[in-house]
Amino acid sequence: MARIGVPRALLYYNYFPAWKKYFEELGAEIVLSDRTTKKILDSGIKVAVDETCLPVKLFYGHVDNLREKNVDYLFIPRIVSVEKKRYLCPKFLGLPNMVKNLMPDLPPIIDFKKDLSKKSKDFYLDLYDLGKKFTGNYFKIYMAYKKAMKELKNYRQHLLKGYTPAECLDQKDKSHSSEKSNINIAVLGHSYNLNDPYISMDIYGKLNKMGVNVVTSEMLPESVYHEGIKNLRKDIFWTFGKEIMGSAYYLLDNDMVDGVVVVVSFGCGPDSLIGEIIERTYKRKREKPLLFLTLDEHTGEAGVLTRLEAFIDMVKFKKSA
Ligand code: SF4
Incomplete structure (x- = not known):
């Protein structure tokens, strides 16, 4: 079973339930980095360039923490846009590249691209490419995506009820x-x-x-x-x-x-x-x-x-x- 490391930082708080469901449906195991500590933050600060914002420095620290966990892949998506005509900040767009360049000897990075400012056909093709790493069954990939979306919807409903x-x-x-x-x-x-x-x-x-x-x-x-x-x-x-x-x-x-x-x-x-x-x-x-x-x-x-x-x-x- 492939072990996929997910840093407990940045968009983890927005999308983790969907990511977890998707990969688990495809037969992979999710491994999270530890909760933030001074050690994790310091290890991120050590590799980051000075102008980097605090959350990205922390993200590097969580990636570093996953090194010790014997994972087969790191999941670092390249999120450009999650809605029409609006974008996430450029740091999200370049995140996999920044990590690769600053931190050598990491496990292979899965840098799935999400750009909903483009045609949705491109998104589905990227989604199939991602799923193909784990199964050749297209129906399974499609169902994993559907279940992941349902999980995300449930998560958001909980947030609307006042949970953080x-x-x-x-x-x-x-x-x-x-x-x-x-x-x-x-x-x-x-x-x-x-x-x-x-x-x-x-x-x-x-x-x-x-x-x-x-x-x-x-x-x-x-x-x-x-x-x-x-x-x-x-x-x-x-x-x-x-x-x-x-x-x-x-x-x-x-x-x-x-x-x-x-x-x-x-x-x-x-x-x-x-x-x-x-x-x-x-x-x-x-x-x-x-x-x-x-x-x-x-x-x-x-x-x-x-x-x-x-x-x-x-x-x-x-x-x-
Ligand atoms: S929006 Fe971009 S620059 Fe600002 S804190 Fe988030 S990642 Fe950093």
């Missing part, structure tokens, strides 16, 4: 309750930053302990993102940018939250633009408190906790006033 990706992927109970508090805080940012407790310094846990309800983009249906950005003069080119901005504007326009925390990565081009637009719009016409947290490998937990506490105090004060 980490809770679903680890099959844990919901750690927060919507009845806990009358204060709702939106925490917006890339799923791979927010849901890795080491990188986010357990931001959800910290906010829960402060007695507030956390709302994230994943808990909102896709239609909300489009509704949120419908009044922008220019459409948003980035899929993740659309999710972050659409959620921020929708939640505020509909008075659904008492404050917003935006988490961005240092060195992220798309984040710097999206963050700037959100901040300017807030300053111009919004009355809700907004906190920007920028993460990099030097961010200290004490500093994050202090800023969060001060922010929540301000939200509570504003609400009571």
Whole structure:
């Protein structure tokens, strides 16, 4: 049975249930990298060039962690676009090449390409090419894909019920309750930053302990993102940018939250633009408190906790006033 290593980073939080189902249906075994630790992050930092953003450095660290696990392949997809007319950041497009060039002596990389901005026929051909590594049975490949899509749908339905990706992927109970508090805080940012407790310094846990309800983009249906950005003069080119901005504007326009925390990565081009637009719009016409947290490998937990506490105090004060 082929063993396929999957790094527990980047799009793992968006698509892992589908990847797992697809490969398992084709008879392969999935091997995940360990949970993020300082050692994993440091090994990624060691190989990355300085300008690389934190989540990509961490991804390298997880790839390195898989070296010790005796896998036959590494699954590092090349995700260009997951919807028409919008794209993921170029780092996702070049991820397999960057890994190959920076990290020699790795197991063979499966770099399946997903580009839904092109004709869907190309996507299906790539999908069959991927499946052919494990079986010559086209029907089996097709059924594996169908089952994977069903798994992804179930996963997203769980997220809409208020579970976080980490809770679903680890099959844990919901750690927060919507009845806990009358204060709702939106925490917006890339799923791979927010849901890795080491990188986010357990931001959800910290906010829960402060007695507030956390709302994230994943808990909102896709239609909300489009509704949120419908009044922008220019459409948003980035899929993740659309999710972050659409959620921020929708939640505020509909008075659904008492404050917003935006988490961005240092060195992220798309984040710097999206963050700037959100901040300017807030300053111009919004009355809700907004906190920007920028993460990099030097961010200290004490500093994050202090800023969060001060922010929540301000939200509570504003609400009571
Ligand atoms: S969107 Fe930003 S944080 Fe995410 S991979 Fe691209 S540069 Fe890095």
